[in-house]
Amino acid sequence: MATFNCRLTLVALLLAPFAEAQSQGRLVRRIAEEKELIPPVWAIGQDRSGFLWIGTQGGLLRYDGSSLQRWNTQSGPVAIVSLDFHSDGTVAAVSETGEIFEIRGTVIHALKAPGEPGPRMLHMVAYATDGALWAVRERGLWRRNTAGEWARVPLSGEPDERPLLVRRDVRDGVLISTNRSVWHVGSDARARRVLQTSGIADILSLEDRVIALHGTALLITWSREHGSVDTVSIAVEAPDVRGARPVALARRKDATWVAFDRFLVAVRDGGSIEVLSSQDEIDGGGPLFVDHEGSLWMGSFSALLQFPEPDTRVWNERDGLPSRHVRFLARAGNTVWVSTWQGLGRISAGPDRTTASTVSEWFTQEKICRDSRHDTMWMSSRRGLVEIGAGGRSRLHARPGRILGCADARAGGVWVSSTAGLLHVTGGRAPREHSRPSVDSSASWEAVLEDRRGRLWLARDGTACNAATADAEWVCYPLGETGKVTSLVELPSGSIWASTMKGGVLRHINGRWEQLAPSRELPTAAIFGLVPSADGSVWILGHGVAQRVAETGDGWETVERLGPWIGLPAMGGSDLLEDEDGRLWITTAYGVAEVPPSARFGRAGAPAVALIEAAVDGRPLDAARSFTLPYDQNRLELRFAALSFRDPTLIRYEVRVPGANSWQRTRGDASFRWSDLRPGRYEVQFRASLDGREWSEFPAAVRFSVQSPWYMQWWASTLFLLLAAAVAYLIYRARVGVLLGLERQRTRIAMDLHDEIGSGLGSIGILAGVLSSPGDGAPSGDRKQRLAREIATTSEQLGEALSDIVWSLDPKTASLQDLALRLTEHGYRLCASDDGPEFAAQLPDQWPSRQLSAAVRRTVLTIGLEALHNAVRHSRAKNVVLRLQPDGGRWWLQIEDDGRGIETAGSHVNDNGRPSWNGGRGLPGMQQRAATIGAELTVQSRSTGGTSVRLRFPLT
Numbered sequence: 001m002a003t004f005n006c007r008l009t010l011v012a013l014l015l016a017p018f019a020e021a022q023s024q025g026r027l028v029r030r031i032a033e034e035k036e037l038i039p040p041v042w043a044i045g046q047d048r049s050g051f052l053w054i055g056t057q058g059g060l061l062r063y064d065g066s067s068l069q070r071w072n073t074q075s076g077p078v079a080i081v082s083l084d085f086h087s088d089g090t091v092a093a094v095s096e097t098g099e100i101f102e103i104r105g106t107v108i109h110a111l112k113a114p115g116e117p118g119p120r121m122l123h124m125v126a127y128a129t130d131g132a133l134w135a136v137r138e139r140g141l142w143r144r145n146t147a148g149e150w151a152r153v154p155l156s157g158e159p160d161e162r163p164l165l166v167r168r169d170v171r172d173g174v175l176i177s178t179n180r181s182v183w184h185v186g187s188d189a190r191a192r193r194v195l196q197t198s199g200i201a202d203i204l205s206l207e208d209r210v211i212a213l214h215g216t217a218l219l220i221t222w223s224r225e226h227g228s229v230d231t232v233s234i235a236v237e238a239p240d241v242r243g244a245r246p247v248a249l250a251r252r253k254d255a256t257w258v259a260f261d262r263f264l265v266a267v268r269d270g271g272s273i274e275v276l277s278s279q280d281e282i283d284g285g286g287p288l289f290v291d292h293e294g295s296l297w298m299g300s301f302s303a304l305l306q307f308p309e310p311d312t313r314v315w316n317e318r319d320g321l322p323s324r325h326v327r328f329l330a331r332a333g334n335t336v337w338v339s340t341w342q343g344l345g346r347i348s349a350g351p352d353r354t355t356a357s358t359v360s361e362w363f364t365q366e367k368i369c370r371d372s373r374h375d376t377m378w379m380s381s382r383r384g385l386v387e388i389g390a391g392g393r394s395r396l397h398a399r400p401g402r403i404l405g406c407a408d409a410r411a412g413g414v415w416v417s418s419t420a421g422l423l424h425v426t427g428g429r430a431p432r433e434h435s436r437p438s439v440d441s442s443a444s445w446e447a448v449l450e451d452r453r454g455r456l457w458l459a460r461d462g463t464a465c466n467a468a469t470a471d472a473e474w475v476c477y478p479l480g481e482t483g484k485v486t487s488l489v490e491l492p493s494g495s496i497w498a499s500t501m502k503g504g505v506l507r508h509i510n511g512r513w514e515q516l517a518p519s520r521e522l523p524t525a526a527i528f529g530l531v532p533s534a535d536g537s538v539w540i541l542g543h544g545v546a547q548r549v550a551e552t553g554d555g556w557e558t559v560e561r562l563g564p565w566i567g568l569p570a571m572g573g574s575d576l577l578e579d580e581d582g583r584l585w586i587t588t589a590y591g592v593a594e595v596p597p598s599a600r601f602g603r604a605g606a607p608a609v610a611l612i613e614a615a616v617d618g619r620p621l622d623a624a625r626s627f628t629l630p631y632d633q634n635r636l637e638l639r640f641a642a643l644s645f646r647d648p649t650l651i652r653y654e655v656r657v658p659g660a661n662s663w664q665r666t667r668g669d670a671s672f673r674w675s676d677l678r679p680g681r682y683e684v685q686f687r688a689s690l691d692g693r694e695w696s697e698f699p700a701a702v703r704f705s706v707q708s709p710w711y712m713q714w715w716a717s718t719l720f721l722l723l724a725a726a727v728a729y730l731i732y733r734a735r736v737g738v739l740l741g742l743e744r745q746r747t748r749i750a751m752d753l754h755d756e757i758g759s760g761l762g763s764i765g766i767l768a769g770v771l772s773s774p775g776d777g778a779p780s781g782d783r784k785q786r787l788a789r790e791i792a793t794t795s796e797q798l799g800e801a802l803s804d805i806v807w808s809l810d811p812k813t814a815s816l817q818d819l820a821l822r823l824t825e826h827g828y829r830l831c832a833s834d835d836g837p838e839f840a841a842q843l844p845d846q847w848p849s850r851q852l853s854a855a856v857r858r859t860v861l862t863i864g865l866e867a868l869h870n871a872v873r874h875s876r877a878k879n880v881v882l883r884l885q886p887d888g889g890r891w892w893l894q895i896e897d898d899g900r901g902i903e904t905a906g907s908h909v910n911d912n913g914r915p916s917w918n919g920g921r922g923l924p925g926m927q928q929r930a931a932t933i934g935a936e937l938t939v940q941s942r943s944t945g946g947t948s949v950r951l952r953f954p955l956t
Contacts, residue, residue, distance in 0.1 A: 025313045027569045028281040032303040036068050037061060041299025043083040044289045047091055050608040050643030052291065054304060055080030060093055060103075064612055064641035064669070065648060073101060079705065082124035084168065092133060100125060100135065114142035114150035126174055130187045131941045134174045136163045139636060141176060142187065155183055161655040167203045169226075175203045175210060182212055182222075194222055195229065200497075204249040204256070211256060219256065219267060223953045234258060234265055237273040240267060250288035252296055253598055254309065259285035259298055266310065272353065279318065281305070292644040293604045308646045312567025316591030320356040323344035324591040327573045330368035332377050333390065336577065336585055337368050338592055339379070346590065347585075362386050362394065369406035369414045374427030374715045376415060379403065385423075385431060397431055405447040405487065410454060417448040424470070437465040437474035448489035451496065459485035459498055460544040464513060476508045479506065479513050487529040491551045500528035505540065526572040544572045546586060565647035566599040580858040581955065606643035607651065609688050609700040614638050626703040634706050642670065642688035642696075652692055656685040656699075663687070663695075679708040741855065744932065776830045781783055814851040816891065816955065820884050823864045828883050830872040837872060837897070842883045851956050859929045860893060860953055863937065866926060867895040867949040875899025877946060893951040901941035 031037050032055075038058025044050050052063040052846060062069045070077065073095075082094035089102040100111040114135055118596045123136045133144040135932045141153045141163040154163060155178065165177035173186035175194070180543035182203065199215040212220040217235040222228075235242045235753050244260040250412040251257070258265045264276040264285055276282050287297035296307040306812030315338075316324035323342035330337045337345040344359040369378040376389040385397040401420025403805040404764060413426035422445065423431040437458060445458040447581035458474075461484050465476040465631050479485070483502030491494055496508040497516075504519030504527055519525075522622045523541040549556035562584070563571050569590045615637045616629055629636065631661040642651045653670055655662040658680075674682070687699035710716055824841040827861070852860075864882070871880045877899030885892050923939055930937035937951035942948050 004635045010370065018052065025280050025315075025318070026276065026307055026310055027312070027314075027564060027567045029306040029308070030281070030303045031063075031306075033553075036070075037304060038300040039303055041304045042079065042081040043093075043288055044297055044299050044304065045085055046283065047085050047289050048087065048089040048287070049610060051610070052645065053083055053085075053091055053093075054299070055093060057081050060101075063645075064610065065643060065645050066641055067612070069612075071103065073099075073110065084124075084126045086127045086131060088131075090127075092137075094123075094125050095273075098137075107624070110137060111144075111148075113137070113152075113317075114144070114152070115140060122508075123164065124166055126168045126172050128187060129170075129172055132187070134185075136166045136176070141166070141185070148779055153185060153189050153191070154302075155185075156181075156193075163199065165203060169205045170207060171205075171922070175205055177203055182210070184210075190485045195220060201246045202249045203278060204251055206251060209866050211249060211251075213249050214259060215246055216247055217241055217244065217258075217260070219258070220843050229357060232267060234267065234273060235630075238265060238275045239275065240275055247285045248288040248298075250290050252290045252294065252398045253602075255311070257296060259288050261285050265296060273818050274350075279627050285721065291645060293644060294602060303918070305568075306645065307566050309595075312593060312595045312599050314569055314591040314593050315347055319492060319769055320358060320620055321591065322358045324589070326574075326592050328367045329366060329577045329585055329587060329592065330370045330377060331577050331579070331585075332370060332375060336514065336592070337377055337379075339364050339368055341365055341367060341458045344379070347594075367406060368401045369403060369416055369425070371412075371425070371427050372408065373412050376427040376760050378406070378416065378425050380418065385425070387425070387427065389427070397425075404444060407449045407488070410450055410452075411862070415448045415456070417445045419444045422458065422470070422858075434470040437463075437476055438466070438472075439463060439476055447485045447488045447498065449490060449496070449713060451490045452494065457496060459488055461485065464488075464498060464508070475514055476510070479503070480507065482661045483526075486527060487531075488529045489532050489538060491515050491538065493551055495551070497528045497530055497538065499540070500540075500848075505530070517556040518549075518558075526654045529576075531576045531578070533578055534580070539572045539576050539578070541576055541586075545572065546573050546576070550828060560600070560666075561650070562595070563647055563649060565603070565650060566595050568595070571649075603690065604644075604646075605695045606690065607688050608641040608698070609640055609696045610684075611700050611789060612639045612641045614702065624675065626705070628675070629704060629706045631679060631707050631709045634677045635673070636677065636704070637673045638671070638686075638702055640670045640672075640686045640700055643829030644690065645687070649692045649745075652689045654687050654689070654695065658684070677706045679706050681705045705711075707945065742857070814857065815847065816852055816853075816884075817847040819857055819860060820847075821863045823868070827868050827872075828866055829879065830868055831880060832924060837877045837899075838879045839872075840879070840881050842881065842885075844885055848886075849855040853933075853956050856933050856953060856956065857934045859935065860951065863926050863929060863949075863951050864893055864895065867939075871895060871897035871899065871947065871949075875901075875947060888950060890952055890954050893953065894913060895949045896942065896946060898942075898944070898946040900940060901945060 020533040032153050033039065037054065038056050039495045041054060041056050043055035044053065054061040057079045058079045060071045062071060064698045068719070078098040078099070080093045081096050083713045086092070088221040093101045093103065094102070100115055101110045101114055102111055102383070106490060115137055123138070125135045131146060135142045135144070139162050141155060142148050142150050143153050155163065155176065158180065161178050161180050163176050163178050166419060167175045169175050169184060173184060176183040176185055180198050181193050181195070182197065182200060183191050183266050184194050185191045191909055193208060195212060196211070198219065200212050201215050202210040207680070208224055210222045210224070212222070217233065219232040219234065221230045229472055229606055241260055241263050246258060246260055248259040249644055251255065254269045256267045258267060261284060262282070262284050264280075266274045284300035284303050286301070289297045291297065294309070296310045298305045315321055321340065322345050323340040325340050325341040327341065328339045337471045338347065343363045345356060346359060347354060347356045362379065364379045364381050370376070371378065375390040379386050380401065381405040383396060383398070387395045387397060397869040398519060404619045405417040405420050408413045409424060413424055416423040416425055416431070422434045422436050426430045443460060445460045447459045449457040451457065455466045455468060456470050457464065459479070462479050462482065463476055464479055464485070465474040479498075479500070481502060482500035484500065486499045486501060488498050490494060498506045498513070498756045500506060503515055504522060504525045506513045506518050507516050522540075522542070522545055524545060527540060527542040527545065529541050531541065533548055537548050539546070539548050546561070546568070547558050548560040549558050562568055568586070568588060573586040573588055582600060584600065585596040586593050586595065587678070615946055617633050617635050621627060628663045630688060640653075644651055653666040653668065655666055655672065655810065656663050661862070670686075682704050685699040687694045687696040707713070716848055762790065821842050824843070827839045831837050868880065868882070871877055875897045877897035880892060880897045883892070883894040883896075926939070927937050930951060930953070933953060938950045940948055
């Protein structure tokens with residue numbers, strides 16, 4: 001199984017895949033080697049979706065109207081010589097070596113060939129109406145059922161009868177051509193002989209008949225209803241094809257098209273035969289095919305040819321006209337008169353065929369006027385004004401001047417504006433001159449009209465005038481910078497329109513002339529003429545303009561456009577005739593185009609739309625199913641195609657994107673690109689139209705989604721919720737910690753107040769009670785003095801303790817330097833007596849900028865004061881030293897003395913047996929205080945005598 005290999009982009013514009021040949025009688029488009037197609041073209045057809053499939057020497061191609069895609073097998077490109085199409089969209093292909101492939105979706109599946117392996121080649125395959133695949137292999141007919149099994153189907157008892165060709169029958173089964181007969185094989189596998197003949201080149205199955213192409217250029221038609229056989233010899237009617245080899249058949253409308261090795265022939269049901277040869281860009285014939293829109297396709301050894309409308313033909317000098325540079329048209333009876341830059345010609349319809357010729361008797365390049373009442377033609381020539389009657393007899397009116405415009409006269413005859421003046425001409429009479437407006441009498445009036453009210457209108461560059469009658473007073477109106485006025489027409493509403501060479505189309509309304517609004521949307525402002533149509537609409541003709549419009553309140557509405565769809569070799573024209581049966585004759589840059597009614601009114605519906613290519617950041621992807629794009633890599637490119645091949649200029653596109661409630665018109669481009677798409681689900685719909693009113697029944701749709709960024713996906717949201725919960729919990733715990741810290745601080749303050757202040761106040765109360773005892777219990781004089789001194793000392797100690805507590809809570813004293821100064825002051829004050837030890841403080845030169853917390857300040861201060869108090873009061877030391885120094889992220893507070901040491905330094909044993917210092921704040925209490933701030937406290941005797949208290953504490 002081989003997969004879709006590569007895409008071959010041709011061009012961006014819709015018309016670019018084709019090289020158009022307009023030089024001869026048909027509009028022909030070519031797809032050749034320069035367009036990535038490697039001829040010869042061996043097979044061609046269209047699948048259910050509308051894609052065109054082409055079997056070439058260079059492999060299998062799929063065409064979508066703007067680009068070719070090559071489909072390769074696993075072994076690479078191989079020549080494809082036969083194609084057929086299942087009703088479910090499957091494509092069957094046969095290679096030149098006899099391999100069979102089926103294409104489903106975007107994948108090629110290799111099928112096992114029928115029969116025994118060997119050098120015998122497989123010729124072709126066809127799907128029957130029941131879906132079974134039929135194959136013709138040398139000396140055998142095979143049928144493959146839906147289970148994938150091949151079975152040989154016998155045709156007759158003749159051992160030397162060999163199947164050569166298989167074609168689907170539109171009713172049932174298949175049609176088989178052998179070296180002896182044509183057979184019909186139904187879905188029941190029963191064979192029935194249809195024709196007893198050999199040498200069949202191709203078979204065409206229709207509802208009412210079967211047409212076989214014989215190798216002698218003979219068409220053999222077998223009627224299904226009557227079983228009768230009719231023959232048509234193409235070589236008899238068209239001797240040019242005698243000796244040419246017939247190749248293929250196709251049926252289009254009322255004609256059977258036959259491809260020869262050097263010709264393309266149309267055999268009409270009426271019996272006429274038309275041959276297209278090398279002069280019509282036919283360099284060789286091959287497989288024929290008519291697509292869903294009616295275009296005729298033919299493969300050849302050099303290219304693939306498309307005839308958008310083969311029933312439209314162009315008449316020019318090759319057919320007998322003086323030139324292809326045609327200007328004006330007029331009809332008289334069965335003859336269309338044509339003026340060209342090189343002279344006068346005519347196209348005449350005879351009983352058997354239509355012919356073109358040059359009228360050498362008269363030479364004209366100007367307008368041709370027809371007098372419908374007298375069935376005569378009027379034209380200017382070098383010798384004067386020429387009148388040509390119904391029988392072809394001509395009469396010269398020796399009056400100089402060129403005809404610039406003409407219009408029917410209500411009283412009969414024709415009004416003619418010429419360089420010689422305003423004339424009224426009637427069959428069989430001499431022209432009669434009438435007065436013209438007096439404005440710049442030396443200039444010629446270019447357009448003339450008599451309206452239904454009998455008013456006569458004349459117009460020229462910059463001015464338009466009217467008069468109640470030809471000889472009445474003229475009223476003139478300015479037109480502005482409009483250039484030459486090429487024609488005047490009256491609409492059913494009574495309004496007057498004028499075509500100009502610089503201002504587009506103008507309308508006379510409310511006594512003034514104004515440009516119609518839709519005129520500004522035309523591709524050019526140079527309008528060659530306005531031609532009334534029988535239904536009241538108007539043809540507008542100009543450079544790139546050939547359309548029929550119906551008047552509306554603010555301008556017009558286009559009801560018909562002429563272009564490649566109807567087989568015109570060029571857009572636009574200068575003059576037009578519309579016959580009663582709807583046939584059009586229009587002048588083009590390549591001659592007079594004859595457009596049959598069937599070409600005008602056979603429009604197909606809205607085209608199907610398909611997604612051709614999808615890529616994300618330049619990488620192709622399979623958009624047949626929905627897909628997901630990452631958040632940061634979502635540059636999406638989509639290319640669609642409207643599967644319409646006949647006239648790509650008519651295709652219009654609309655797209656509906658997410659968030660839009662209505663369809664949005666594009667600028668003719670079927671490729672779209674999006675980038676930086678927001679996260680979410682998307683569905684892009686695309687549709688096409690050929691007329692702007694009817695749109696694709698089933699728009700193409702692409703569904704995809706864009707992932708959210710990682711931080712918006714479910715797992716990230718869950719993680720964020722967990723983190724938020726954890727942060728909230730931590731904040732809660734921190735808040736609780738702060739509250740607990742405050743509570744501990746309050747507790748410590750309460751304990752300090754209780755320990756320091758409460759006990760002191762209690763002592764003062766007791767001493768004061770003793771001091772104030774009455775009677776015999778009153779203390780003596782010395783004792784009173786001693787009690788008074790103790791009360792004073794205790795009061796002083798209470799004041800200091802309260803001052804220390806207040807200081808430790810003051811945020812203005814939150815630095816380590818402030819704490820060191822406080823301890824130093826206490827040390828000096830404790831050692832200030834004559835019998836006290838010497839005090840020294842060793843402090844660092846630099847202090848940290850970080851502030852101390854209240855808990856640290858209070859704890860370090862309390863422990864430092866306790867150590868100083870013990871050293872001064874109880875150790876009997878001669879020297880006390882306070883040191884403060886950093887230790888990494890922490891600090892050391894060290895207080896040393898040279899007294900008795902810790903064992904005898906006023907210590908005693910408390911109730912639980914642990915040593916305690918004076919003041920009730922023993923070592924366990926100090927250890928407990930240090931632990932609350934994460935500090936380390938060591939109290940030990942020095943080897944040289946004395947005590948060392950070391951506190952290692954954090955700043956916060």
